[in-house]
Amino acid sequence: MYFEVGIKKLPGNEDLSLPERMSEGASGFDLSAALRDELRLEPGEWGLVPTGIALEMPTGMEAQVRPRSGLALKHGVTLLNSPGTIDADYRGEISVILHNLGKKPFVVRRGERIAQLVFQQVLSVRLMEKEKLSSTDRGSGGFGHTGK
């Protein structure tokens, strides 16, 4: 079963390919950098990288921007706010905050695959304020409460 999601290449990005799944079973659609000039990220530095696309998702869906494991392993490059949340009603350009956690400068070039987009269902929730919450075995124990 497929959900339809509208996608628009933003002006000046006709040369870039649309986000693509690199295999039949891949969860993520790879996003390309739509930078005019290359962007150099020094160790520890982060920067906003545009992708040249905007989406039209149906209500009840979100997209997450997630890091690519190859960039993380080879270069220590990840997303600062991973996973970034793309709301169903957002019509602006999808951008990603690349973070260089590596020891060497990392240069991002136009067209380079820098992150991936994963679509998710979002539950409709109405928050109900209560005086007392139901009791459970765990209660308020957390953050390592059950041991190592």
Ligand SMILES: O=c1ccn([C@H]2C[C@H](O)[C@@H](COP(=O)(O)OP(=O)(O)OP(=O)(O)O)O2)c(=O)[nH]1
């Ligand atoms: O990595 C990201 C994260 C967000 N966005 C876009 C889509 C999203 O729908 C919008 C707002 O994101 P978010 O809710 O995370 O940002 P905020 O800091 O809470 O800002 P806002 O007040 O605009 O919601 O920005 C991106 O393009 N990339």
